Amino acid sequence: VHSLKDLPVEESPGLTIGAITSRADVRDALVARNGWTLATLPNGAIVGTSSTRRAAQLLAHRPDLTVRSIRGNVPTRVRKVLDGEYDATLLAVAGLERLGLMEHVTALLPLALMLPAPGQGALAVQCRADDMQTLQLLAAIDDRAVRAAVTAERTFLHALGGGCSAPVAAYANFDDSATLRLQTLVAATGGQSEIRVVKFSIAPTPITQTPDLLSIATTLGQEAADEAMAQGATNFLAGLAHAIAPPTTDAAPQNAAKPLAGKRIVVTRAETQADGFAGALADLGATTLRIPTIRIEPLVDLTPLDQALQRLDQYSWLILTSVNGVTIVAERLAALAIPAGVQQGVRIAAIGQSTAAALAAHGLTPTFVPER
Structure with missing residues (x-):
């Protein structure tokens, strides 16, 4: 399952898109400090985005802003931004909604100001092209109208020779009269100029029963691309490597000498605890992929833990082997009204510096922390 906007327009040999599901909100959103909107961002504010499409449209509207590349997943x-490394960033509404992060949005950007990437807001399910059984199953969740719309968008992108990183935007949708309307944009990376093309194609109704619907969409996308190229769109697609400062390619020579350069490492920690470890690996040159295989949940039955804590004065040592352990022990000590002074006569060991820091945050001082 892919976010369609990030899926290459050239299909991999032996694979096909078996289904494209109903589309989520296609708009982009601003996440900014201090509740700033696009209108109230101060002059020179630093906006993080690695998308040349977003950067170009942003600078066309607010040329006084500073655009810098930003790395990492959506969270x-x-x-x-919340930590103050950037004043704002631009992100897809669909992704923010899926991750439950809409509370951080300070402005939703209208399509007239920020046209989305081809395929944005749609999910694509990819499978083997010769797997007829899977294809039949996927047909049940395939939205033909959405497939036609994104086909027009991706045909436009493909015809221009662009990829996911090109400053190309496109959005197609059917109106109530079964007219497929395609809006497209090709922008100069600095936002100084742009080419907009809007095309229409009337499909026979009902849409879902039109056998040549995808052909109509493909033709529409190609016609829009031809018109854009006639206006000089290909000139805008040159020199993309240095579109956003600092270019992301600058990191390659620096990473080459690092011990984990070229390594892809899967981080399996819980999502809420992966940042520090993933960041340390990235500092050593690694490319990290976060795939949480665990999550931390409260104990169902707290009785055994409570009973042990109430007998704490019978023990010589309390050994804590993780930050998670510190959290639950501290919570139960407070709930049981056992004062921090209970550690008198009971020595506390922390397995490492992070666990020791968590203890200190709860007013508990470890007696022993191993150096290694």
Whole structure:
């Protein structure tokens, strides 16, 4: 399952898109400090985006802003804004909604100001092209109208020779009269100029029963691309490597000498605890992929833990082997009204510095922390 906007327009040999599901909100959103909107961002504010499409449209509207590349997944980018590394960032509404992060949105950007990437808001289910059984099953969740719309968008992108990183935007949708309307944009990376093309195609009704619907969509996308190229769109697609400062390619020579350069490492920690470890690996040159295989949940039955804590003065040592352990022990000590002074006569060991820091945050001082 892919976010369609990130799926290459060239299909991989042996694979096909078996279904495209109903589309989510296609708009982009602003996540900014201090509740700023696009209108109230101060002059020179630093906006993080690695999308040339977003950067070009943003600078066309607010040329006084400073655009810098930003790395990390969606939660990481939101956190970088909240931590003050950037004043704002631009993100897809669909992704923010799926991750439950809409509370951080300070402005929704209208399509007239920020046209989305081809396929944005749609999910694509990819499978083997010769797997007829799976294809039949996927047909039940395939939205033909959405497939036609994104086909027009992706045909436009493909015809221009662009990929996911090109400053190309496109959005197609059917209106109530079964007219497929395609809006497209090709922008100069600095936002100084742009080419907009709007095309229409009337499909026979009802849409879902039109056998040549995808052909209509493909033709529409190609016609829009031809018109854009006639206006000089290909000139805008040159020189993309240095579109956003600092270019992301600058990191390659620096990472080459690092011990984990070229390594892809899966981080399996819980999502809420992966940042520190993933960041340390990235500092050593690794490319990290976060796939949480665990999550931390409260104990169902607290009785055994409570009984042990109430007998704490019978023990010589309390050994804590994780931050998670510190959290639950501290919570139960407070709930049982056992004062922090209970550690008198009971020595506390922490397995490492992070666990020791968590203890200190709860007013508990470890007696022993191993150096290694």
